[in-house]
Amino acid sequence: MNAQNSPIFDPLHNDSFLRACMRQATDHTPLWLMRQAGRYLPEYCATRAKAGSFMGLATNRDYATEVTLQPLERYPLDAAILFSDILTVPDAMGLGLSFAQGEGPRFATPVRDEAAVAKLEVPDMAKLQYVFDAVSSIRKALTVDGKGRVPLIGFSGSPWTLACYMVEGAGSDDYRLVKTMLYSRPDLMHRILAVNADSVAAYLNAQIDAGAQAVMVFDSWGGVLADGAFQSFSLAYTARVLAQLKRTGAQGQTIPRIVFTKGGGLWLQEMAALDCDVLGLDWTVNLGRARALIGGSENGPGKALQGNIDPNVLFAPPAHIAAEVARVLDSFGTPYQGTGTGPTHIFNLGHGISQYTPPEHVAALVEAVQTHSRQLRT
Amino acid sequence: MNAQNSPIFDPLHNDSFLRACMRQATDHTPLWLMRQAGRYLPEYCATRAKAGSFMGLATNRDYATEVTLQPLERYPLDAAILFSDILTVPDAMGLGLSFAQGEGPRFATPVRDEAAVAKLEVPDMAKLQYVFDAVSSIRKALTVDGKGRVPLIGFSGSPWTLACYMVEGAGSDDYRLVKTMLYSRPDLMHRILAVNADSVAAYLNAQIDAGAQAVMVFDSWGGVLADGAFQSFSLAYTARVLAQLKRTGAQGQTIPRIVFTKGGGLWLQEMAALDCDVLGLDWTVNLGRARALIGGSENGPGKALQGNIDPNVLFAPPAHIAAEVARVLDSFGTPYQGTGTGPTHIFNLGHGISQYTPPEHVAALVEAVQTHSRQLRT
Numbered sequence: 224m225n226a227q228n229s230p231i232f233d234p235l236h237n238d239s240f241l242r243a244c245m246r247q248a249t250d251h252t253p254l255w256l257m258r259q260a261g262r263y264l265p266e267y268c269a270t271r272a273k274a275g276s277f278m279g280l281a282t283n284r285d286y287a288t289e290v291t292l293q294p295l296e297r298y299p300l301d302a303a304i305l306f307s308d309i310l311t312v313p314d315a316m317g318l319g320l321s322f323a324q325g326e327g328p329r330f331a332t333p334v335r336d337e338a339a340v341a342k343l344e345v346p347d348m349a350k351l352q353y354v355f356d357a358v359s360s361i362r363k364a365l366t367v368d369g370k371g372r373v374p375l376i377g378f379s380g381s382p383w384t385l386a387c388y389m390v391e392g393a394g395s396d397d398y399r400l401v402k403t404m405l406y407s408r409p410d411l412m413h414r415i416l417a418v419n420a421d422s423v424a425a426y427l428n429a430q431i432d433a434g435a436q437a438v439m440v441f442d443s444w445g446g447v448l449a450d451g452a453f454q455s456f457s458l459a460y461t462a463r464v465l466a467q468l469k470r471t472g473a474q475g476q477t478i479p480r481i482v483f484t485k486g487g488g489l490w491l492q493e494m495a496a497l498d499c500d501v502l503g504l505d506w507t508v509n510l511g512r513a514r515a516l517i518g519g520s521e522n523g524p525g526k527a528l529q530g531n532i533d534p535n536v537l538f539a540p541p542a543h544i545a546a547e548v549a550r551v552l553d554s555f556g557t558p559y560q561g562t563g564t565g566p567t568h569i570f571n572l573g574h575g576i577s578q579y580t581p582p583e584h585v586a587a588l589v590e591a592v593q594t595h596s597r598q599l600r601t
Numbered sequence: 602m603n604a605q606n607s608p609i610f611d612p613l614h615n616d617s618f619l620r621a622c623m624r625q626a627t628d629h630t631p632l633w634l635m636r637q638a639g640r641y642l643p644e645y646c647a648t649r650a651k652a653g654s655f656m657g658l659a660t661n662r663d664y665a666t667e668v669t670l671q672p673l674e675r676y677p678l679d680a681a682i683l684f685s686d687i688l689t690v691p692d693a694m695g696l697g698l699s700f701a702q703g704e705g706p707r708f709a710t711p712v713r714d715e716a717a718v719a720k721l722e723v724p725d726m727a728k729l730q731y732v733f734d735a736v737s738s739i740r741k742a743l744t745v746d747g748k749g750r751v752p753l754i755g756f757s758g759s760p761w762t763l764a765c766y767m768v769e770g771a772g773s774d775d776y777r778l779v780k781t782m783l784y785s786r787p788d789l790m791h792r793i794l795a796v797n798a799d800s801v802a803a804y805l806n807a808q809i810d811a812g813a814q815a816v817m818v819f820d821s822w823g824g825v826l827a828d829g830a831f832q833s834f835s836l837a838y839t840a841r842v843l844a845q846l847k848r849t850g851a852q853g854q855t856i857p858r859i860v861f862t863k864g865g866g867l868w869l870q871e872m873a874a875l876d877c878d879v880l881g882l883d884w885t886v887n888l889g890r891a892r893a894l895i896g897g898s899e900n901g902p903g904k905a906l907q908g909n910i911d912p913n914v915l916f917a918p919p920a921h922i923a924a925e926v927a928r929v930l931d932s933f934g935t936p937y938q939g940t941g942t943g944p945t946h947i948f949n950l951g952h953g954i955s956q957y958t959p960p961e962h963v964a965a966l967v968e969a970v971q972t973h974s975r976q977l978r979t
Contacts, residue, residue: 398913399955399957405913406911406913406916407916407917451887452911488866509829532827533780533827538784554829
């Protein structure tokens with residue numbers, strides 16, 4: 224894309240994240256962290272304690288706004304991400320989401336037979352109004368002198384990832400129940416995924432209407448599928464979501480789309496055909512190879528790449544963190560620096576940050592990304 | 602390799618597995634199943650009940666022989682694999698392995714600091730005599746009319762996979778402790794891995810001396826490492842094991858070597874440089890692409906490929922199982938059929954069989970592999 228038809232963004236103090244999503248040059252490699260508003264922050268734990276429970280936190284506009292902004296007060300991050308859960312959509316379908324203390328999510332009514340599948344439908348988006356209210360509230364809280372500090376990312380789980388939880392009823396080690404359905408009754412699995420895709424599309428469009436400035440699809444469990452099954456049961460339905468998404472917000476501003484399949488490194492070439500702007504990568508992927516494969520060239524097509532340091536690096540001392548940050552940045556190499564479009568990198572973890580992470584180590588990581596990525600450009 | 606210098610194998614009624622390991626033609630695609638002697642078989646559960654515990658089973662030569670042969674009585678499999686555990690070596694180092702009912706393995710004394718690392722050394726192989734006795738006993742039990750029914754595979758965990766359990770003390774979701782050591786104190790991690798590699802090499806050589814006709818290194822957790830870390834902390838130490846392994850048994854017979862890194866599909870080209878004959882693949886890998894990348898060509902170098910159906914396919918009805926088996930076999934394509942060497946395939950699961958698998962579904966899978974792989978050759 225050249226200067227004449229550059230995308231329009233919302234007015235922002237720092238639009239580096241959106242620019243990098245659209246493969247435009249930035250003065251440093253923009254940075255945010257998956258699950259950046261989370262339990263590693265004592266202030267998050269304090270707000271959660273006030274809210275009483277995870278869902279109490281996620282469904283309350285004011286609390287959700289408060290925790291979304293907390294990491295931005297500590298660190299110069301280049302994007303905010305809506306505080307919510309990937310499982311709000313199946314909850315709105317009536318499956319009864321809960322989070323027991325110290326455990327993962329659980330559905331009261333998992334979807335395991337033909338009758339349960341037949342009952343599924345795209346939920347009334349009014350049931351998710353608390354999410355859209357949080358988006359609007361966060362946008363307002365991010366506004367300083369009439370402009371946003373950084374853009375706000377909206378998100379959803381992918382159709383396949385939602386299906387995993389809907390069938391298993393909880394997290395799983397082996398995905399036995401959902402894969403049993405997939406291999407035994409592919410017709411039922413396709414019906415679940417079609418409903419999920421249409422629901423996710425409506426959900427993300429409503430987040431865009433409420434003010435989300437980029438959207439991300441978390442295909443957290445795409446990587447557990449076999450080659451062939453991934454393409455049919457995950458990728459195809461992510462594509463179905465993207466086909467229904469708004470390209471622009473209410474003011475005509477471009478809304479970049481990010482797709483992250485954990486464990487999807489073997490399928491990058493197939494994912495490059497997705498109608499999205501950014502691919503998220505986990506730590507198993509070599510960024511240099513990924514750039515050569517799908518990053519594109521100057522003014523040609525390609526995807527921006529997001530990722531991919533191992534979150535466990537944050538348990539090392541700051542000097543080791545800085546060295547690993549440099550390795551990841553150097554692996555991508557110098558990003559595009561011209562006035563058109565070219566290969567760009569958004570720094571992130573390869574997965575959500577651990578609750579045991581020392582907050583001061585996050586500061587060391589952010590500092591290292593800022594410093595080293597500026598050096599890379601000189 | 603041409604006919605003049607074909608490898609010598611032990612005399613066997615069915616040497617199809619060894620031939621395929623060495624990239625020689627076979628009349629069907631040989632087949633065995635990871636964890637084929639396991640809890641999905643009622644006869645296994647009966648023997649385990651007699652033994653009292655998993656370690657009671659694994660450390661008793663007669664019980665280990667009995668369960669190793671059980672799957673061969675039910676199914677026409679092309680190889681037997683020693684019944685044992687991947688964690689016998691660190692147990693012999695004095696870490697105190699136990700298996701609580703319904704849980705995974707646990708070490709009483711995990712290795713978490715400099716003092717514990719300093720104490721590690723290659724264990725006296727006499728402590729593992731029960732394993733070598735089991736190998737000899739199984740070889741004897743497999744002998745009919747002076748020849749083995751099928752070859753016996755010996756095995757060990759990889760240095761990195763052993764280190765994961767040694768540091769974590771048990772299975773883990775996030776590998777936080779072992780990765781904290783890796784990123785904070787790489788010197789300690791390298792020392793653990795060096796001891797492990799030398800121990801694994803001695804252990805596998807002793808299995809070969811006792812009669813193992815092929816050996817396999819299970820790098821079950823290599824795939825959790827970041828790109829870069831995998832090469833330094835897993836692959837390099839698997840190479841160190843292979844460099845110390847005997848190439849032939851007591852009668853000069855060739856001992857094929859198999860390396861399986863679960864989640865290693867992104868690193869196949871680097872794994873192709875390993876001094877082994879076969880690479881095991883999990884279900885995320887496209888067999889056709891892997892063959893093109895590392896399977897080699899006629900009489901040229903290359904690896905035999907082993908794998909890679911998703912074990913969850915076995916929960917589908919037999920007709921669906923047969924269709925998925927055909928998909929996997931067709932993905933590899935017709936194996937080499939000449940008199941020299943060329944690309945070959947050994948059918949297996951992409952991971953161990955689930956304890957919940959219906960045994961009659963395994964029969965359907967074996968039948969489908971036999972039938973379809975013969976059709977592929979006509």
